[in-house]
Structures are given as structure tokens and as C-alpha cells.
Amino acid sequence: MTHLYLIRHGESVANVKPIVAGMKGDVGLTERGIEQAKRLRDRLATSGEIKADVLISSTLPRARQTAEIIQPALGIPIIFDDEVQELKVGEADGMTNQEAWARFGVPDFDRYPLRPLAPGGESWGDFTLRVSRALTRITSEYEGKTIVIVCHGGVIDCSFIHFFRMPSLVVPPIDFHTRNTSITWWERVNRRHQQLWRLNTYNDIAHLQGIGAVESVRWEDTHPAAPVPTEE
Template sequence: MITHMYFIRHGEAMSAVDGFVGDGGLSPLGILQAQRLRDRLAATKEIAADILIASTFPRALQTAQIIAPALGLPLQLDDEIQELRPGEAEGLPIEIFWERFGKPNYETMPFRPIAPAGESWAQFMLRVRTALDRIVRVHEGKTIVLVCHGGVIDGSFHSFFHMDEWELPPTRFSTRNTAITHWKKESEGNTRERWQLIKHNDGFHLQDIGTPTRIPWEQLSTQPASDADRPSIPVPTTKYEEEK
């Protein structure tokens, strides 16, 4: 049984433009980014989704509403795939947030909430990993699309690579607005889940913004011809792997 999970980060948010904590919905550019992704998905049919789920934060919800017609699915909402919850910092300009509550340091203080009624990094990662586990179990064997946030996509790496949620990883994923991240899992009975990262940060549909030329998606194949090649198979490195 094969499960596919596609993560789509929301378009640019007004909070990123105006420099405040929280949401404010999509910026004009964010709306255009989501529309470009919609056009790509409608033309290529590259994601044959069974389930479409969105975070309830406005920037993700708006993005999902824009792209939903391309997938032809009803939109399901899930509070548990929201971005890290800012609590009393919501709506504050960044400088006032830092002055009032201090700059968050997830590396040295992963258990410290960023503001009263807000979440810590550790709480956030535990919430995301719990939500992803639930979603995969409920929709096992299906193709799932989550329209969510950069932090949630970071959480997918933590979860599927079995990383420590209590520590910030030494790498940064920096997912672009409306970029696609694709994970695939083949069930192996009662053995440990093994996820394969198919692609990350695919935002090619943004390349024609601000140019006089549109990408001719309808003339492109859903998958590159090179994908027909078999991927390399890792050489077993342990006795356990050899026995499998």
C-alpha cells in the first residue's frame, strides 16, 4: 500500500510584507502565487489527490480555496496543522514583539513559549508530528494534499526522518511560498515506517511572475521522462539490512 503526502506552503502573507506577527491573510503577490500554482495543477494533473486538507489560519485557508478547483476536491479544515501559535504576540509589529517578549531562541530554549498563551518550539513539533501521524493513519493508502505552513513542512522532516523534536535541526529547509513538497510511503507490514522524499521546494510555477511569458504547462508531461529510470538502491550496510 502506497501513501503520498503533498505539502503546499501558503502564498506570501501580509504579515511578511508589513512586518508583524501572525497572519492578515494573503498579500496581492500571495494571491498571484496561489493562482499560478492553481493553473499549473489544473493543466498538468500532476497531483491525483484523494484528500485536500488546509490549516485554518487565513493565509493557508485562502491558498487552499484558490487551488481547490484544480484538484476537484472538497476542502477539509484542520486546526492541528496551523503554524506555531503566537499567543499574545499575534498582530504585534516584530520590533514590539521582541521588545515585549524577547527574541525566540529555539536552539537554546526549545521549551519556552514565544509569548503568553503561545507555543514553544517543542510543543509545536509535538503537535505537528501528532497531527501528521493521525492524518496518515486515517488516510492510509491515499494521496493527501496539505495546504499549510513552513513550520509544518519542517515538522514533516522531523517526523518522517525520525529526528528529535526537542532540538532544532542543524539544517534549515526554508520552504518557498506555494512550493510543493512530496513524500511517499510504502507500507511494510509491522516494520518501521519508511518515507521517501520525492521532492522539496518545487516552486517552478513562480518563475513566470513578472515576465511577459507564461509557462506552457499544458504542453509539459506530468512526470519528466527521466523518471522512468529506476532510482539507485542503497547497498545494505548492516546485518539487519542484509537479512531483509
């Protein structure tokens, strides 16, 4: 059977500033994020619960740093893959949320799922298609293996859309809340005369007990109180 473990990166500087973080704006993990990743590393080393054949990481610094911290517990090299990055932010990269929203408008993927976050960036539809293609490619290439991907909350959100075959051009009418360094575990099984994906675990953060799981700042919590010029 194919096992797919999706691990969200640790708390990042961009999560708490908040900064729109592509390759330019992403400066890696906070001290808490480093500790979260170390806790996960120690858990995996002690438990041996994930016997990984493949370790893939997003190329964004926050995911790369998380993968490098946990890699010794898995004992295999890291394969870096641009296609499991978070939604690409284009010209907003490195701006604060407030600066980006003032210049490009507040993101509203519910109403405008095909509008990019900023010029050169991705829309919700672009993003879900990219992630779906990446998951199809990776699980096909490593069929029958245990795959670990260190990635992002948005990628893990898209895994639900992909495996549950939900509409991908609209934002689901539910709220995913994926925690830093959480484990999401998908397994491919033979059922009903076909191969189906089974969700075994979502948001497993047992290793964070004692240090807290402080929430990242979310986009909807950083909207200006009054309309920015592009909204008037």
C-alpha cells in the same frame, strides 16, 4: 501507497510587514501571494500531477485563502484543521515583530526550545509534538490515499523531523528554506520488509517562473540592533 503533498501558503501580508500572525494578525495573502496561488492552481489543473483524495488546510487565513484558490484544480472539498497551523504565537498575535520582541524577548529556540514565543503560545517542543501528532493522525486516517495539506513553512520543517525521526525537542542544526506555494511530496513505500517514508520532492516552485520568488522576512532579520529591555 500513501502520498502526502505539503503545500506552503502564498506570500502573506504578515510575511512582508512583518507581523506576528496568529488568527488575529493574519490578514491573508499579498497580491503576489494571490498570483503565486493562481499559478499553482493553473499548474495543477493543466498537469493533473496530483490526483488528490483529500484536501486539508490550516485554518489560518493565509493558508485558507491559498487552499480556496487551488481547490478548483483538485475538485474536492476542503477540510479545515487547526492542528496544521503554524506555531501558535499567543499574546504576540497581531504585534509587529519589533513590538513582540521588545515585550516578550527575541525568540531563541536554539537556546530555549521549551520557552513559548509569548504567554499563551507554543514553544518549539510544543509545536513539533503537535505537528507530529497531526501527521500521524492524518496519514493513518487516510492510509493508501493521496493527501494534500495546505499549511506553513514550520509545518513542512516539522515533517522532516517527524519522518526522519530526528530529535524533536531541539531545533535541527540545519536551515530549512521553504518557499511560498512550494510542493513537498512524501510517499510511503514498502522497503526493507517495512513501510518507510520517501521524500520525492522539496521546494518545487516550477510554477513561479516569471513572477519571482521574493523571500519572506525572517525573524532573525528583524532583531533590534541594540538589546531590548528584556535582554539586558
